Amino acid sequence: MPISSRIKRKAREQPGALSKKVKVQSASLDGLPWKSVSRPVETGLDGDDGILELEEVDDVEIIYEETDGGRVVKFNVLEKPDDRTLDARNQPEDDSEPVIETESPFPAVTVSFDSATLLPKWHSFNLHPHLLQVLNKQSFTSPTPIQSQTLPSALSGRDIVGVAETGSGKTLAYGLPILQHILSQPRPIRQKRRLQALILAPTRELALQVSDHLNAFSRDVNATIKQEPGEADLSKAKNKGNAPASRTQNAQNVPLVSIAVIVGGMSAQKQRRILDRGIDILIATPGRLWDILEEDEPLAKQVQNLRFLVLDEADRMIEAGHFAEMDNILRLTIRQSRDDEIEPEAPARGANEGPAPEDKLQTFVFSATLSKDLQRNLKRRSRPKDVKKGKFKPPSTLDDLLLRLDFRDPEPEVVDISPEGGVVSTLQESKIECLSADKDVYLYYFLLRYPGRSLVFLSAIDGIRRLMPLMELLNLTAFPLHSQLEQRQRLKNLDRFKSTPNAILLATDIAARGLDIPAVDHVIHYQIPRSTDVFVHRNGRTARALRKGFSLLMCAPDERRIVRALLSSLGRQDADIPEISVELTLLDSLKKRIHLARQIDSQQHKVKKQNHERSWLKETAEAMEIELDSDVMSASDGENKPSKYQKKQFDAKTASLKAELKGMLSRPLLARGVSTRYITSGSRPIADDIIAGKVHDTMLGLKKTDAGSDLVATKKKRPASKREQQEPEEWAGFSS
Numbered sequence: 001m002p003i004s005s006r007i008k009r010k011a012r013e014q015p016g017a018l019s020k021k022v023k024v025q026s027a028s029l030d031g032l033p034w035k036s037v038s039r040p041v042e043t044g045l046d047g048d049d050g051i052l053e054l055e056e057v058d059d060v061e062i063i064y065e066e067t068d069g070g071r072v073v074k075f076n077v078l079e080k081p082d083d084r085t086l087d088a089r090n091q092p093e094d095d096s097e098p099v100i101e102t103e104s105p106f107p108a109v110t111v112s113f114d115s116a117t118l119l120p121k122w123h124s125f126n127l128h129p130h131l132l133q134v135l136n137k138q139s140f141t142s143p144t145p146i147q148s149q150t151l152p153s154a155l156s157g158r159d160i161v162g163v164a165e166t167g168s169g170k171t172l173a174y175g176l177p178i179l180q181h182i183l184s185q186p187r188p189i190r191q192k193r194r195l196q197a198l199i200l201a202p203t204r205e206l207a208l209q210v211s212d213h214l215n216a217f218s219r220d221v222n223a224t225i226k227q228e229p230g231e232a233d234l235s236k237a238k239n240k241g242n243a244p245a246s247r248t249q250n251a252q253n254v255p256l257v258s259i260a261v262i263v264g265g266m267s268a269q270k271q272r273r274i275l276d277r278g279i280d281i282l283i284a285t286p287g288r289l290w291d292i293l294e295e296d297e298p299l300a301k302q303v304q305n306l307r308f309l310v311l312d313e314a315d316r317m318i319e320a321g322h323f324a325e326m327d328n329i330l331r332l333t334i335r336q337s338r339d340d341e342i343e344p345e346a347p348a349r350g351a352n353e354g355p356a357p358e359d360k361l362q363t364f365v366f367s368a369t370l371s372k373d374l375q376r377n378l379k380r381r382s383r384p385k386d387v388k389k390g391k392f393k394p395p396s397t398l399d400d401l402l403l404r405l406d407f408r409d410p411e412p413e414v415v416d417i418s419p420e421g422g423v424v425s426t427l428q429e430s431k432i433e434c435l436s437a438d439k440d441v442y443l444y445y446f447l448l449r450y451p452g453r454s455l456v457f458l459s460a461i462d463g464i465r466r467l468m469p470l471m472e473l474l475n476l477t478a479f480p481l482h483s484q485l486e487q488r489q490r491l492k493n494l495d496r497f498k499s500t501p502n503a504i505l506l507a508t509d510i511a512a513r514g515l516d517i518p519a520v521d522h523v524i525h526y527q528i529p530r531s532t533d534v535f536v537h538r539n540g541r542t543a544r545a546l547r548k549g550f551s552l553l554m555c556a557p558d559e560r561r562i563v564r565a566l567l568s569s570l571g572r573q574d575a576d577i578p579e580i581s582v583e584l585t586l587l588d589s590l591k592k593r594i595h596l597a598r599q600i601d602s603q604q605h606k607v608k609k610q611n612h613e614r615s616w617l618k619e620t621a622e623a624m625e626i627e628l629d630s631d632v633m634s635a636s637d638g639e640n641k642p643s644k645y646q647k648k649q650f651d652a653k654t655a656s657l658k659a660e661l662k663g664m665l666s667r668p669l670l671a672r673g674v675s676t677r678y679i680t681s682g683s684r685p686i687a688d689d690i691i692a693g694k695v696h697d698t699m700l701g702l703k704k705t706d707a708g709s710d711l712v713a714t715k716k717k718r719p720a721s722k723r724e725q726q727e728p729e730e731w732a733g734f735s736s
């Protein structure tokens with residue numbers, strides 16, 4: 001049995017607090033609302049010392065009673081009376097709200113949080129104390145700009161279109177109002193929860209990330225509740241008198257906020273089971289959600305009666321090919337009175353379902369990139385009729401989709417704080433101009449020169465498959481991320497990338513949007529993004545939450561026009577992006593390493609291919625229950641299978657190439673003018689750097705620096721000649 005290592009401090013009393021408190025219940029020592037506390041270094045309890053956990057308890061009255069059997073200690077848990085003034089937002093919506101059996105109005109607010117002192121910057125939002133506690137715990141001391149600009153309207157029931165740079169905290173900008181609403185509602189303890197909020201995200205990864213983010217909040221909220229056992233009792237005492245202990249227990253075990261995520265690539269059955277239990281917030285990708293909705297009429301009805309609808313990274317839904325499913329889902333959320341405008345395929349309400357809840361749907365549309373035109377169009381109230389009559393032609397598929405939203409708010413609040421030209425202030429951009437064939441070498445140079453967490457974007461999966469073995473042979477830690485990987489593998493690779501300091505993620509644009517990977521140091525566009533939005537979103541994987549970040553655009557001569565068009569549609573010029581200086585003398589050695597790695601890879605590939613072909617022949621024959629003629633096998637062996645001697649030679653060649661590469665990799669790369677023999681001489685003496693600990697690990701003669709400090713301003717191009725101006729641009733395809 002493990003020795004209990006919990007150290008409990010003597011119960012504390014706050015001076016003067018007692019008079020304001022009511023006694024709630026007496027409890028045993030173990031039944032007190034203990035809270036975990038960190039072990040402060042100065043107490044000397046931060047080491048292991050056999051102590052696994054340290055807990056404290058507040059607001060407990062200790063009573064000593066003298067009995068015949070000796071002195072007995074009793075504990076009374078005290079709580080403050082509920083003196084929180086609930087504003088309109090915190091009140092239950094109204095009496096007509098259906099199906100809520102308020103046997104235990106669970107979130108009766110009995111905890112208080114002194115936000116004026118502890119979180120002054122959040123104070124004016126009047127957030128639920130539980131949310132404030134979690135914000136405090138997560139050290140989110142102030143709202144981000146998008147949060148502070150959208151929260152007042154969102155909390156007062158307005159519809160919001162929020163546009164803000166990547167990594168600016170949009171998830172909580174819509175998440176907090178939803179959580180606030182749920183926490184302020186009476187909680188039915190014996191009835192299935194009714195879906196309050198639907199959050200649609202374009203990719204599985206983003207949906208899971210949003211779910212993690214909000215779950216971290218709800219988990220902490222639930223933990224807060226569990227630390228306050230008096231709370232459920234108190235609410236009961238106020239509302240119904242003394243309730244049986246078992247019900248009290250039940251109320252305590254009900255999570256305050258229940259969140260589910262449903263995405264493709266995971267067991268649909270399991271996801272359906274979770275939905276059947278009843279949830280408050282559903283985060284989903286449109287494809288899988290529509291699959292389920294088609295068969296689940298009760299859920300479809302809940303979607304008809306949502307309280308919140310969120311489109312996160314709305315513009316990406318179209319790219320991810322979700323138009324049809326999105327359209328179907330959005331139709332469910334359209335008001336009945338607009339049937340004549342856009343016919344919903346939604347099922348009608350049954351006679352025995354009671355009155356429909358009052359329609360209070362709030363719609364939040366968030367993205368880092370929503371064109372100004374689209375923002376204006378979203379506000380057009382007469383659009384559906386025009387759309388129906390074919391008079392109004394939406395300028396893009398995205399406009400078309402978003403114009404189908406039925407904002408209940410006559411004037412949705414548009415908050416656009418996206419930076420000029422799509423560049424986040426903490427992002428440093430740069431470019432390397434090189435031949436396509438040299439991109440591997442320059443990439444390798446950059447990764448060695450500037451160690452860190454680097455996210456490399458390629459436009460095709462083939463490119464990732466080609467680069468992965470090279471990275472491995474060159475001793476770089478790289479993980480792939482693309483749509484042909486299984487979902488589990490994708491998540492695993494993402495997790496590995498997140499937890500490895502100097503890792504590389506080779507990704508297609510599946511990772512361009514929304515993914516919140518902490519501390520990505522570099523984003524590298526190995527191939528040019530195909531649209532301005534993708535460019536902005538790729539860059540947005542770094543320089544998040546006001547951290548510094550760096551992006552590198554690798555531009556081949558045939559990509560220059562595309563880059564120019566891309567930048568000009570962001571209102572920028574080619575010359576705005578400086579080049580990064582490259583120590584050219586090192587490139588030859590790097591080329592040799594890459595050349596060797598390619599040779600080894602091609603040798604290994606040949607062996608794999610032969611083995612694969614042979615086993616394919618055998619497996620196919622077995623599956624067809626055909627006995628293969630030994631002639632056929634030996635013929636195929638003769639054609640493909642090397643003789644033992646050849647195989648030996650093959651293996652020896654691979655081994656010698658590997659040994660050669662190993663030797664190369666073990667030798668430091670020397671910048672021009674560096675001598676390892678005479679470290680104090682030469683044009684670049686490295687002795688001082690060695691003493692100062694600034695010497696680069698693998699490139700001797702170069703200092704350890706950030707990529708951002710090695711930029712060279714690009715010369716402004718001379719104005720184009722008349723002839724050049726007349727030449728049509730090859731590329732004209734970006735819509736921002």
Ligand SMILES: Nc1ncnc2c1ncn2[C@@H]1O[C@H](COP(=O)(O)OP(=O)(O)OP(=O)(O)O)[C@@H](O)[C@H]1O
Binds near residue numbers: 139147166170516
């Ligand atoms: N008020 C806050 N204070 C400090 N950090 C915060 C705050 N709000 C959110 N964050 C953190 O900032 C990071 C980015 O937040 P989030 O993922 O919501 O950004 P985003 O705007 O949705 O980005 P993207 O457009 O790329 O999806 C997260 O790690 C989040 O925990």
